[in-house]
Amino acid sequence: MLYGFTWDTGHGELAFAISILPILLMGLITTLEAAFLGFFVACVLGMGFAVLRGARSRLVAWPTAVVIEFIRDTPLIAQLFFLYYVLPDYGILFPAFLTGTLALGIQYSAYMSEVYRAGIQAVDRGQREAAKSLDLPPARTFTHVILPQAIPRVIPALGNYLVSIMKDVPVLSVVTVIEMLNAAKIIGDQTFDYLVPLSMVGGIYLILTIVASALVRLVDVKLPKRGISLR
Amino acid sequence: MHWSNYLEPLARGAWVTIQFTLYSMFFGAICSFAFGIGKLSKNWILRGISIVYIEVFRGTSLLVQLFWLFFALPIAGDMIGIDLRLPPVTAGVIALSLNLGAYGAEVVRGAIEAVSPSQYEAARALNFSSLQTLWRIALPQAIPEMMPSFSNLAIGALKDTSLVSLITLTDLTFAAEQLRNFYQDSATVYTMVLLMYFGMALVLSMAMRLLELSVTRWRGTVR
Numbered sequence: 001m002l003y004g005f006t007w008d009t010g011h012g013e014l015a016f017a018i019s020i021l022p023i024l025l026m027g028l029i030t031t032l033e034a035a036f037l038g039f040f041v042a043c044v045l046g047m048g049f050a051v052l053r054g055a056r057s058r059l060v061a062w063p064t065a066v067v068i069e070f071i072r073d074t075p076l077i078a079q080l081f082f083l084y085y086v087l088p089d090y091g092i093l094f095p096a097f098l099t100g101t102l103a104l105g106i107q108y109s110a111y112m113s114e115v116y117r118a119g120i121q122a123v124d125r126g127q128r129e130a131a132k133s134l135d136l137p138p139a140r141t142f143t144h145v146i147l148p149q150a151i152p153r154v155i156p157a158l159g160n161y162l163v164s165i166m167k168d169v170p171v172l173s174v175v176t177v178i179e180m181l182n183a184a185k186i187i188g189d190q191t192f193d194y195l196v197p198l199s200m201v202g203g204i205y206l207i208l209t210i211v212a213s214a215l216v217r218l219v220d221v222k223l224p225k226r227g228i229s230l231r
Numbered sequence: 232m233h234w235s236n237y238l239e240p241l242a243r244g245a246w247v248t249i250q251f252t253l254y255s256m257f258f259g260a261i262c263s264f265a266f267g268i269g270k271l272s273k274n275w276i277l278r279g280i281s282i283v284y285i286e287v288f289r290g291t292s293l294l295v296q297l298f299w300l301f302f303a304l305p306i307a308g309d310m311i312g313i314d315l316r317l318p319p320v321t322a323g324v325i326a327l328s329l330n331l332g333a334y335g336a337e338v339v340r341g342a343i344e345a346v347s348p349s350q351y352e353a354a355r356a357l358n359f360s361s362l363q364t365l366w367r368i369a370l371p372q373a374i375p376e377m378m379p380s381f382s383n384l385a386i387g388a389l390k391d392t393s394l395v396s397l398i399t400l401t402d403l404t405f406a407a408e409q410l411r412n413f414y415q416d417s418a419t420v421y422t423m424v425l426l427m428y429f430g431m432a433l434v435l436s437m438a439m440r441l442l443e444l445s446v447t448r449w450r451g452t453v454r
Contacts, residue, residue, distance in 0.1 A: 075393035085411060202291045210286075
């Protein structure tokens with residue numbers, strides 16, 4: 001029994017599959033929650049990294065570049081274990097789910113900062129010059145001129161990372177988060193039938209990523225490209 | 232415990248990680264070219280197989296694939312009366328390679344498609360067979376274009392090997408977990424592990440850079 005649902009092992013594979021579907025869908029909810037929360041953390045943190053990386057002072061920009069490279073080059077699972085075991089040593093006690101989403105967010109913030117940076121650099125130079133000649137302070141230039149033009153262009157790329165995050169959520173199972181794959185694994189451990197639950201998880205993932213990728217493409221097509229510079 | 236005491240067990244784990252990375256890169260490259268070229272095939276069966284393979288392995292999580300091969304495949308084999316129990320090492324290499332190959336296949340396909348159409352027209356005008364066109368015209372120009380993406384995939388392959396620790400393989404992540412269980416010194420152990428992964432990634436990206444430089448000359452002088 002898991003999430004209050006019991007599985008039916010006495011009436012063949014189909015009855016078994018139907019009986020565990022609600023459990024896997026509960027797991028799917030956890031997967032999606034973790035993915036969206038991690039995505040949110042990554043969006044915010046990634047922007048922070050992008051701003052620091054683009055700073056004029058090399059004292060700020062270079063160490064940030066090293067940190068980004070370090071995060072990109074080390075596996076999520078090692079970062080997750082690090083956070084999960086080391087944070088409590090410093091008195092920071094998060095539930096496993098939050099630590100997991102934090103790890104997801106940190107890992108993907110490194111990728112997203114590159115996306116933001118590319119988007120910011122793609123904004124026409126004339127826009128900065130115009131803002132300067134209008135005596136707009138640099139901070140306002142960034143928030144009111146550069147970002148509104150950069151963000152819409154990078155949204156498809158960010159969306160693709162959301163899909164990737166969904167596929168990385170199962171890693172959270174190593175710190176006891178019961179998301180979809182872990183739920184399937186638990187069912188398998190108890191019924192000795194791994195084939196049905198794990199195949200169902202694969203199928204659900206396939207549907208999920210196909211739908212999500214289609215939505216990302218749709219957003220890309222429908223998104224009003226606001227404030228694109230006149231040519 | 233002094234940190235240097237952890238070095239030996241971690242180094243042994245790192246060696247396993249390196250082996251897994253190299254194996255999955257080797258077999259992943261084979262899959263990439265086989266299915267990437269397969270997706271461009273005129274034969275609809277080959278094309279269909281390649282598309283299904285790429286979609287399935289890109290559309291599901293690597294960990295799901297790994298668990299499926301390790302836990303579910305033996306049961307599937309049991310049902311049709313074949314012994315499909317894979318040793319963990321084999322399951323790990325197969326899952327990593329197939330996953331990497333699916334991402335690589337899209338890179339290969341994209342690069343071959345990006346070769347200028349006039350190259351293909353010229354090959355046809357010179358009466359090249361399609362195999363000759365692929366081997367002598369398309370690939371020498373396409374492979375240099377694939378290298379930046381392959382570098383990223385190689386780093387990804389290194390990072391993904393950390394998941395094999397979940398099917399009882401004693402890689403770097405597994406070694407770290409064992410040390411932590413034994414000495415409870417998680418800060419030191421995991422800092423070292425992260426640094427070791429970082430070091431391996433830097434060496435790997437340098438190696439890929441060298442490979443990139445050596446294949447760039449295939450592009451020839453005509454650009």
